[in-house]
Every structure is written in C-alpha cells, then in structure tokens.
Amino acid sequence: MSRPEIRQWQPEPAAQEPDLVALLARVARGDHQAFELIYGELAGPVYGVVRQVLRDPAQSEEVAQEVLLEVWRTASRFDPARGSAAAWALTIAHRRAVDRVRSETASARREQKAAPDIAPDDVAEVVAATLDHQRVRRCLDGLTELQRESIRLAYYSGYTYPQVAQLLGVALGTVKTRIRDGLIRMRDCMEVTW
Amino acid sequence: MVKILADDLHVLTGSYALDTLPDPERAEFERHLQHCPACDAEVRGLRETAARLAMAKALPPPPGMEQRVLAATYRTRQLPPLPPERRHHRHHWRIPRRMAAFAAAASVAAAVALGITQVSTQHQLESTRASDAAIARVVTAADARIETGRTSAGGSVTVVASAALREAVVTATGTPPTGRVFQVWVMSPSGARSAGLIADTSTVLASAVGPGDRIGITVEPAGGTSKPTTTPIAVLPA
Numbered sequence: 556m557s558r559p560e561i562r563q564w565q566p567e568p569a570a571q572e573p574d575l576v577a578l579l580a581r582v583a584r585g586d587h588q589a590f591e592l593i594y595g596e597l598a599g600p601v602y603g604v605v606r607q608v609l610r611d612p613a614q615s616e617e618v619a620q621e622v623l624l625e626v627w628r629t630a631s632r633f634d635p636a637r638g639s640a641a642a643w644a645l646t647i648a649h650r651r652a653v654d655r656v657r658s659e660t661a662s663a664r665r666e667q668k669a670a671p672d673i674a675p676d677d678v679a680e681v682v683a684a685t686l687d688h689q690r691v692r693r694c695l696d697g698l699t700e701l702q703r704e705s706i707r708l709a710y711y712s713g714y715t716y717p718q719v720a721q722l723l724g725v726a727l728g729t730v731k732t733r734i735r736d737g738l739i740r741m742r743d744c745m746e747v748t749w
Numbered sequence: 750m751v752k753i754l755a756d757d758l759h760v761l762t763g764s765y766a767l768d769t770l771p772d773p774e775r776a777e778f779e780r781h782l783q784h785c786p787a788c789d790a791e792v793r794g795l796r797e798t799a800a801r802l803a804m805a806k807a808l809p810p811p812p813g814m815e816q817r818v819l820a821a822t823y824r825t826r827q828l829p830p831l832p833p834e835r836r837h838h839r840h841h842w843r844i845p846r847r848m849a850a851f852a853a854a855a856s857v858a859a860a861v862a863l864g865i866t867q868v869s870t871q872h873q874l875e876s877t878r879a880s881d882a883a884i885a886r887v888v889t890a891a892d893a894r895i896e897t898g899r900t901s902a903g904g905s906v907t908v909v910a911s912a913a914l915r916e917a918v919v920t921a922t923g924t925p926p927t928g929r930v931f932q933v934w935v936m937s938p939s940g941a942r943s944a945g946l947i948a949d950t951s952t953v954l955a956s957a958v959g960p961g962d963r964i965g966i967t968v969e970p971a972g973g974t975s976k977p978t979t980t981p982i983a984v985l986p987a
Contacts, residue, residue, distance in 0.1 A: 583827065583830065585827060587819070587822060587823070590819070590822055591819065594815055594818060594819070599807040599809060599810060600803050600806070600807040601810075602807075602809075602810040602814070603803065603806040603807040603808035604802075604803035604806050604807075606808055607803075616810075616811050616814055619810065619814065620814060620817060620818050620821070623818045624818060624822065624825055627818075627825060628825055628826075628827050628828055629827075629828050630827065631827060632828060632830070632831060637793060638796060638797060639797060639800065641800050641804065642796050642797045642799075642800035645799070645800040646800070648803065649767075649768055649799065649803060650768050653768040653769075657772075687804040687805045687807075688805040688806075690801075690805075691801055692805070706767065706802075709764070709767045709768075709769035710767045710768075710769070710799060710802055711806070714769065715770070715771045716764050716770065716771075717771060719769065728760075730764075731761060731764055732760055734763040734764050734767060734769065735760050735761075735762055735764070735795075737763070738766060738798055738799070739763070739795070741798050741801075742794050742795060745798065745801055747794055747797045747798050747801065748797075749793050749794045749796075749797040
C-alpha cells in the first residue's frame with residue numbers, strides 16, 4: 556500500500572490573530588465571505604487535531620465539518636477577552652473529537668476502523684517543518700518523560716486521565732499533577748500570553 | 750446542595766484544558782470554574798497552550814470539505830449574541846496570568862491545608878462570588894502570606910494575609926455543633942472585632958487588619974455575636 560502524499564499545511568502569511576477576531580465578528584453578522592477566510596485559516600488545524608484523535612479519515616472529516624459549522628453557528632458567542640480565536644475554535648474541535656471517541660458505544664468500531672492510511676509518526680514528520688511544530692517539539696523535549704507522555708496520551712490520543720494513568724502505570728493523582736505541571740511548563744516555554 | 754473539594758479541583762485545570770476529564774468530573778469542574786477566578790484564568794492560558802499543540806498537527810483538509818461546509822452555512826441559522834451581562838460576568842475576575850498562577854498555587858496550598866468546601870446553592874452563589882473576588886485580590890498580593898493551624902475542634906484553619914492590603918482571607922474546616930457557627934475575629938490589643946461567620950460562606954474576608962493583629966475563631970450561637978463569648982478554638986497571626 557503506497558503512502559498517500561500529504562501536503563504540508565502552512566498558514567497564510569496575513570493570518571494574524573486580530574484579523575481572526577475581526578473576521579469572526581463579521582461572521583457573527585452572517586458574512587459568508589468572512590467565513591470563507593476563517594475557513595482558510597482554521598480548517599487545517601481543526602482537521603489536523605480531529606484526525607490526530609480519531610485517526611479514521613472519513614470520521615475525522617465528518618467531525619471537522621461539524622466543528623467548522625459550529626464556528627459559523629456560534630461566532631456571536633466568541634469573546635475576544637477570554638482567549639484567541641484559534642484557541643476557541645480548536646477547543647471546540649478537540650472536545651468534539653474526544654466526545655466522539657467517548658460516545659462510540661462500540662469501541663470495537665473504532666478499533667476496526669483504526670487502519671489509518673498514515674501512521675501517526677508520518678503525520679508528525681510531514682508537518683515537522685512548520686514553525687509551530689518545531690517550537691512545540693522543542694518545548695515538549697523540555698518536559699519530563701512522564702509529563703510528556705501524559706500530555707501526549709491525553710491530548711493527542713484523546714484518552715481520559717484514568718486511562719492515561721492505567722497506560723502509564725501511575726496513580727490517578729500523579730497524572731493530574733503531571734499534566735498540569737507539564738502544560739504550565741509548555742505555556743511558559745512557548746510564551747503563551749493568555 | 751453540592752459540596753466540592755476544592756483542593757482536588759485546582760489541580761484539574763490542566764486536565765480540563767486537555768479534555769481528559771471523564772464526564773461527571775468535567776461537569777463538576779465547570780461548575781467550580783464559575784466561581785474560581787484563579788482556576789478560570791489558568792484554564793485560559795492552558796487552553797491557548799493546548800491550541801498550540803493542535804496547530805502543530807495541522808493537515809490539509811480533504812478536498813471538497815470546504816464546499817460542503819460553505820454550503821451548510823447557508824442552511825444553518827446562527828445563534829444570537831448573549832446579553833452583555835452574561836457575556837461579561839466573568840471579566841470582573843480577570844487577573845493577570847502570572848498572578849493567577851500564584852493565586853492558584855496559594856489556593857491549592859490553602860485548599861490542601863483545609864479541604865475547603867464550597868457551597869454552591871443558587872442562593873449563596875452571589876456571596877460566594879464576592880468572597881472569591883476578595884480571595885483573588887488578597888492571594889495575588891505580592892506580600893501574601895499563608896498561615897495554617899489546627900482548631901481545638903478538630904478541624905483546620907488557614908489565613909492568607911496581605912499586610913499591604915490590610916486584608917486577610919480566613920477559611921476553616923470542621924462542622925460547628927448544631928445551632929452554632931464559627932465566627933471569625935480580628936483580635937488586637939484594643940479588643941476583638943467580628944469579621945464574619947464561616948457558616949454563610951466558606952471563607953471570610955477580614956479587612957482593616959493592622960500590624961500585630963491576630964485572627965481568632967470562636968464557636969458562637971447561630972447568627973453570631975458582637976463579642977466573643979467562648980474561648981477561641983484557633984488563633985493565628987494575620
């Protein structure tokens with residue numbers, strides 16, 4: 556089976572946060588053109604993170620579409636004082652993906668479908684050139700093994716923290732603190748300003 | 750009436766930001782966020798951080814998806830904006846993130862020492878919020894100090910005090926005997942002044958606390974008294 560070609564996703568140069576905020580305000584007023592621009596900025600990260608969690612391309616596409624439509628539907632509820640537009644949309648995206656995993660009554664269904672046409676490491680390789688990814692990787696390298704693994708399993712694999720604890724063979728409380736400590740270190744390392 | 754153990758909840762900011770809390774805990778934490786400004790501020794920063802993790806995994810969306818989504822927008826009614834007061838009610842709590850980190854740490858320390866319980870009946874929500882704003886102000890003060898001690902009634906008490914603000918936040922655990930309340934006093938050489946009852950809210954804000962003043966807790970009849978009528982169950986420096 557040949558590995559499908561994956562283009563590298565690159566944000567458009569003009570994509571700065573103030574633009575997204577202004578665009579979302581226009582979207583809230585029903586501006587379809589502004590939504591197209593929002594789509595251009597956010598569809599890549601939204602699809603990417605959903606795919607990271609769900610793995611199955613068809614299911615990921617379905618969820619990513621729901622998320623982007625949710626951005627359209629709830630644009631009036633975005634509050635720029637409480638965070639960036641990208642974080643708002645990606646929070647919706649990740650949560651939807653996780654909810655989808657959890658609602659799959661037959662987890663077997665997910666396992667059956669889990670014959671992804673790309674291995675997760677390939678995804679990582681392909682996007683490695685993006686600035687975001689380099690920075691994230693550098694900051695992840697600065698964490699302890701347990702912090703890094705806890706965050707990876709929780710966020711990228713979409714496991715609940717009791718599942719993470721089980722996979723890592725550590726106590727529940729340990730996972731909770733490692734996730735928080737690790738994320739705080741990531742936040743400071745990436746100089747997140749919220 | 751829902752009782753929440755705050756010490757457990759404060760460490761959940763990270764887990765919440767990564768959507769890794771199983772369902773009952775997620776809902777419980779969301780209720781907690783409504784009146785924990787320090788947690789709320791920390792969650793915001795950690796969510797931005799999680800968003801960077803997501804950005805790093807961006808992929809080209811499948812061909813055709815854009816057309817399908819755009820077409821769907823023409824068939825989908827949008828939500829109206831929230832009324833301003835609901836939308837902004839949390840902004841009162843906005844604390845700079847660095848401060849928030851300290852506030853959360855201080856809250857954790859206080860909560861661990863105490864096992865603070867927060868009563869979240871609708872009726873008491875407003876007063877709880879008011880005291881949370883005060884807690885945030887005191888525990889984020891540059892000179893905030895934490896004192897903890899045991900009460901002779903078998904609980905614990907924590908005082909977070911700022912000399913610069915002349916304020917102290919007092920929390921105590923344990924249940925007073927039926928028909929009685931814990932009353933907090935600011936004790937100075939000139940006498941004891943009531944700072945409030947622990948029964949009304951989980952915490953009490955003592956203001957106009959002078960240098961050398963101490964915080965005392967007594968067991969008093971329901972409703973409290975104007976002067977202490979019993980021997981304090983705990984006395985801590987403010």
